[in-house]
Amino acid sequence: MNLPDAFGDLARYYDPLMEHVNYDRWFFTTVALADLAPDNFRHLDAACGTGTLVEKLRKTGWSSVGIDLSEAMVNTGKKKDARLPLAVSDLRTLPFHESMDLVTCLFDSLNFLLAEDEIAQAFRQLHGTLRPGGILYADIITERMVTEHFEGQDWEENNDGFTSRWTSHYDHASGIAESHVRVNTGASSVITERVYPQDVVEAMLRDAGFELLGVFDAESWKAPKKKTTRIDFVAVKQGAPGLKKRFDKVVAQVQEMVYAK
Numbered sequence: 638m639n640l641p642d643a644f645g646d647l648a649r650y651y652d653p654l655m656e657h658v659n660y661d662r663w664f665f666t667t668v669a670l671a672d673l674a675p676d677n678f679r680h681l682d683a684a685c686g687t688g689t690l691v692e693k694l695r696k697t698g699w700s701s702v703g704i705d706l707s708e709a710m711v712n713t714g715k716k717k718d719a720r721l722p723l724a725v726s727d728l729r730t731l732p733f734h735e736s737m738d739l740v741t742c743l744f745d746s747l748n749f750l751l752a753e754d755e756i757a758q759a760f761r762q763l764h765g766t767l768r769p770g771g772i773l774y775a776d777i778i779t780e781r782m783v784t785e786h787f788e789g790q791d792w793e794e795n796n797d798g799f800t801s802r803w804t805s806h807y808d809h810a811s812g813i814a815e816s817h818v819r820v821n822t823g824a825s826s827v828i829t830e831r832v833y834p835q836d837v838v839e840a841m842l843r844d845a846g847f848e849l850l851g852v853f854d855a856e857s858w859k860a861p862k863k864k865t866t867r868i869d870f871v872a873v874k875q876g877a878p879g880l881k882k883r884f885d886k887v888v889a890q891v892q893e894m895v896y897a898k
């Protein structure tokens with residue numbers, strides 16, 4: 638696994654580094670998925686980073702909360718808004734018991750778990766966190782993401798008032814990708830992620846007790862293809878009869894709202 642705070646030095650630069658990231662897509666999809674949950678439902682963003690999604694949803698009246706392993710990420714989030722309910726916690730040992738109706742775990746956070754049994758453990762914890770009927774919306778990056786955008790690459794970015802230097806390596810045998818990120822002349826931070834095949838993740842979700850509602854290419858919300866770089870999974874804990882039909886409507890809505898050109 639990663640050292641306890643892989644984002645220790647990076648956290649304060651995280652939001653400007655991720656300025657290009659399309660959080661709106663995650664926001665709109667999460668809002669659409671809420672149609673499947675009961676009224677007055679509770680939402681947890683698991684591995685929330687600096688709380689960007691939590692903040693966006695709370696601005697629309699949701700009572701979302703977030704947890705993240707990195708104290709530095711949580712503190713950076715709280716500097717944006719001290720009222721944000723973000724706490725330090727580990728995906729593998731969550732403090733909730735059947736108290737959430739919708740859980741998101743996005744932007745490769747699961748790839749930071751470097752062994753299959755850690756992901757399996759996280760899925761069991763996420764399952765335990767949800768009330769019956771609760772929905773999980775999670776993503777992973779694929780090997781294609783790493784080979785296309787990171788493997789063997791070395792680049793520099795001019796961010797908002799600072800420069801970041803990135804160097805990436807990928808070990809095909811282990812599926813482990815390592816990126817070294819250096820901001821200005823500071824120390825290098827090492828971000829380590831592991832890629833997992835889609836079928837392995839699906840099997841682990843089922844083993845944890847989830848029923849899969851949909852598996853999508855995150856760029857289109859259509860079936861994943863060879864070229865897919867990020868996969869979205871939507872799963873339910875004890876889905877009620879009729880849920881699949883309601884989910885199909887949500888899929889159509891997401892495709893229309895998020896992906897229609």
Ligand SMILES: C[S@@+](CC[C@H](N)C(=O)[O-])C[C@H]1O[C@@H](n2cnc3c(N)ncnc32)[C@H](O)[C@@H]1O
Nearest residue numbers: 684685686705706707710727728743744746749
């Ligand atoms: C790429 S960031 C994504 C953060 C956030 N979801 C976002 O969209 O900005 C991955 C996050 O996963 C968190 N993380 C890694 N391992 C974790 C674990 N075992 N439990 C909780 N969070 C973890 C990291 O601290 C980091 O904030």
